[in-house]
Amino acid sequence: MTSQKSVPRGPGKTATALARGRWSAHVLEDRVHRTLYTDPAVFHEELVKVYGGQSWVYLAHESQLPEPNSYLSVNMGQRPLILTRDRNGELHGIFNRCSHRGATLCRDESGTARSFQCPYHGWTFRNTGELVGAPWPEGYGPDFDRSKFGLRRVNRIASYRGFIFGTLNDDAVSLGEWLGPARGWLDYWIDRAPGGEVFVRSAAFRMGFRGNWKLAYDNAGDGYHPAFSHRSLLDMASRMGDAKDMSYFGKTPDDGPMKSYALGHGHSVIDQRPAHDGPGSFWSNQRPQPGREKFEELIRSQHPADADTLLDLCVGSQINLSIFPNLLIIGNQIQVIEPLAVDRTQLTWHATTIGGVPPEVNTIRIRTQEDFPAFGEPDDQANFEEVQRGLAVVEDEWILMNRGLGTGWQEMTEDGVVKTTVTDELHMRRYYEEWVRLMAGEAT
């Protein structure tokens, strides 16, 4: 005999505490357990709870939906999703999953559409998700209520200055609150463009690696690795004599002017700007792009007053901003982490162009954005893959994130932001706190 019990609708307090206890054994102050990178069960739970659950997840940039009735196919974790603008320009997130038998409705990456018709049985939905009609409706009897069979929607969609996020949590804090102090860093990045206009128009680099998605997040806030992981790039850059971009990571980065900040909710930033001095310094430190010399001459002769500013806009922002769990702002690129399997990840690099500048500026900016993906990122990803291989040593259970502990490097600043040196692994320790919260189903 089984007793009838009422099943709690959400994770109750006891369930949450149990889950926290379980994950707390895997995330210690100074280390995390290897299974967080290798266990498919953990990965599937992350898809539900970190790329869903209580979390806000980055989806796309508004410039990818340029006009009324634009749509874009993206993924929230692995859930296929259609982001749309309705005829009034309002944003909607509707799951790309027919409410009838589950087929995807939209099989194109982007375009414009007022409605989507399922290719399987012809059910048709507005770009806001409502069911318009099913073929031969008399087969459903007189009680068939179309309003009950719309597409499932992302509970909340919100945009911060063009960056669109979604959450499945009706009770989530506002996007602004969740971004917290990260907003100021996003503002800096956006406001580098005159008028704050940033565009994602170019096709993206869709880079893949055979490793867990968190390896990309671990690395994005890591100021320890460049002098080693990027030796090939640093060596190449010195081919013509003087040192170039990122070489300052090699000169005892802990004593240098660069700083790293833990921003709350797992977000963090590395600020490389203090390694530069004044207008024109970003430009002069950048490895040379095709067309550089003619372009610089043109800009200096045609825009003498703001030449250095225009030249700096062709080069990356000199901040690495990580928004947990899946948005990385590096240089001028918007990178999105897309988890494909416990040991396979797509890192989508969206190059950006900006408004309010001569067209040549965007062309050199694009040439700059081809440099690191060719000569830097592949070496990072090779190391991510080798971490994944190394983690097959089952008996060696832990991954360390203890650099900076006991050093006194950390300094509490306003808004609860912690400032530290760039090689501190504080960014990992902090995002794992958020990770445990999300995996335990606790409110953010």
Next chain:
Amino acid sequence: MSIPDQYADTSTWSYHIDEEYYAALDRTRALFEEDWPEPDATLLHEATAFLSREARLIDQGRFNAWLELFSDDCLYWVPVTAGGGDPRVEVSHAFDDRRRLTDRVYWLRTGLAYSQIPASRTRRLVGNVEALELDPETRLIRSNFVVHEFRAGVTKVYAGWYAHTLVKTEHAWQIKVKRANLLDSEQYHENLTLVF
């Protein structure tokens, strides 16, 4: 266009990539979309021989010798957008002028590029060769390729087509533009550090 003497060495300077350069690239690219008359046997033979030699140098890892096949104002281009898109506002996997191509070869040979440790082993088939003589100093060659790569325990296959623009110099034919159009250039790829 005249290049100031100080910028004459294009492995170190890049003064020549300007709007006119991009416009010329667009014009040549349009020619590659057209039907061409059947080439005479000599032209076809020379085109095929050139491509075979170039393919072999890459597959043997003789990148310095490969680099010498390129002209001073060359472009090694692997677009992301099918066909190339508008390179003024779109990124490419490679958009290498002489300087960046020299960098690429240097980078491959540093022995520090972990994405190439171990190095890719490649072997490629080049076929369906067509050639067009634009003028006595300029030839266009269109071909299909299949590149097999083995690296770090994984075998991959890349398919696509090449668009070569060759120019005649004092001593030999050189590559002015090599565009490698991958069938799935805008899709998921792991470690695209091999040479196409």
